[in-house]
Amino acid sequence: MTSYESLIEDWNTLVANFENAEKSHDEYLRLQKDTTRLQNNSSRSVKSLLKTSGQVKSYLKKLEQSKDKPGEDENEKLEEINRRMIEIRTRLGEMQMELPAESNGFYLKIILGSNLNVSLLNPDDRYRYKEEYESFKMTVTYFIILTLFLAYIFPYRAMDAICNFLMVWYYCTLTIREAILRVNGSRIKGWWVAHHYISTVLCGIILTWRDDQCYKQFRGLFIFLSIYICLVQLMQCRYQTGCLRRLHSLGQRQSDMDITIEGFSSWMFKGLTFLLPFLIVAYIIQGYSSYRLFYMYLYQDCNEDWQVLALAFLFAIVAAGNCFTILRIVFRKIQERYSLSTRSRLVSKYRPKAI
Ligand code: COA
Numbered sequence: 001m002t003s004y005e006s007l008i009e010d011w012n013t014l015v016a017n018f019e020n021a022e023k024s025h026d027e028y029l030r031l032q033k034d035t036t037r038l039q040n041n042s043s044r045s046v047k048s049l050l051k052t053s054g055q056v057k058s059y060l061k062k063l064e065q066s067k068d069k070p071g072e073d074e075n076e077k078l079e080e081i082n083r084r085m086i087e088i089r090t091r092l093g094e095m096q097m098e099l100p101a102e103s104n105g106f107y108l109k110i111i112l113g114s115n116l117n118v119s120l121l122n123p124d125d126r127y128r129y130k131e132e133y134e135s136f137k138m139t140v141t142y143f144i145i146l147t148l149f150l151a152y153i154f155p156y157r158a159m160d161a162i163c164n165f166l167m168v169w170y171y172c173t174l175t176i177r178e179a180i181l182r183v184n185g186s187r188i189k190g191w192w193v194a195h196h197y198i199s200t201v202l203c204g205i206i207l208t209w210r211d212d213q214c215y216k217q218f219r220g221l222f223i224f225l226s227i228y229i230c231l232v233q234l235m236q237c238r239y240q241t242g243c244l245r246r247l248h249s250l251g252q253r254q255s256d257m258d259i260t261i262e263g264f265s266s267w268m269f270k271g272l273t274f275l276l277p278f279l280i281v282a283y284i285i286q287g288y289s290s291y292r293l294f295y296m297y298l299y300q301d302c303n304e305d306w307q308v309l310a311l312a313f314l315f316a317i318v319a320a321g322n323c324f325t326i327l328r329i330v331f332r333k334i335q336e337r338y339s340l341s342t343r344s345r346l347v348s349k350y351r352p353k354a355i
Helices: 003-065 072-097 106-112 123-153 157-183 190-208 213-249 261-299 306-336 340-349
Strands: none
Touching: 003 072, 072 340, 106 157, 123 157, 123 213, 157 190, 157 213, 190 306, 213 261, 213 306, 261 306, 261 340
16 A cells, blocks of 8 residues: 555545544533533522522421421321421432532632632532542541651751641641532531631741740740640541441442441440540640640730740630630530431431432
């Protein structure tokens, strides 16, 4: 075959393949347009159904609290409505998660801009993102422990600055990842996110503290507290990864972990009971750090550095907020232990819906 003929043959194949690729690309664009239209329709109906079901739910509650007791038949009907209502609202919640979020929220809008959609529409993707978040926390925490240990052995201001800078970056990154998790339906308490904002500020303030006698007085306690918190964070990450993997396995027959909702609940309470004493000790040390700083400010001539008072207040806020939130979480978990809506939410949290 001459080289001219071979060129024409290659050209014809290229044109034929191009035409096929163009056809399938046009089909893809058409489907994408249809998908966007269906997403918008579905978003509207889910939103309106959530509103209506919320109204019906509050009528139901009022009716239950009213003095006119319903008859036996009505009672049965009301029980049926209550049960169906939980199913319907759980499914509506799932449907909402399978649709793109309307907004990224204020913080992500500032950082990422408003037209970047960070919604993960599939429970498997949400699970993987969350798992990656936990493993990010673990890796960076190990690294922070190492730098803190080095700072303890080599007590130079530059070494402390590296640790604090690393912690500022870490907490800042956590706030962004947590904002993305929240857009994707994570029920992480507002306080934990606020706690990470405050920790960013706190480490930033220590970074600006000059290397004077007052700084040296507080340095040892801060390094000890930071190492202790990192160690507790590692335990917390293990607990949370354990919860996550078990939630993902709930109801999946082909999963490597055969677990029921009762099994999950008992594992979670065991983990929490193990973790709580370590968390309480961390909050006591945070409270003590606040006390030490106030003491230094008032009685040890450390009132020239604004950092002392600012840190004293921040440590007090963090310790009080942590204690209050932990108590709320434990009471809520005990109360919700047997609730039907909690059970159906947990089962569907990280499980893809079979279609
Ligand atoms: N940081 C990040 N995410 C957290 C969190 C925290 N401190 N505490 C809870 N979450 C997340 C959970 O992973 C879960 O996420 P999901 O909805 O995306 O699956 C959601 O918030 C709801 O969790 P919840 O059921 O309320 O609690 P939990 O059983 O997962 O964890 C604790 C309970 C008490 C173990 C946990 O909140 C904790 O360790 N808190 C202490 C944090 C702390 O004090 N840190 C500083 C000192 S180490």
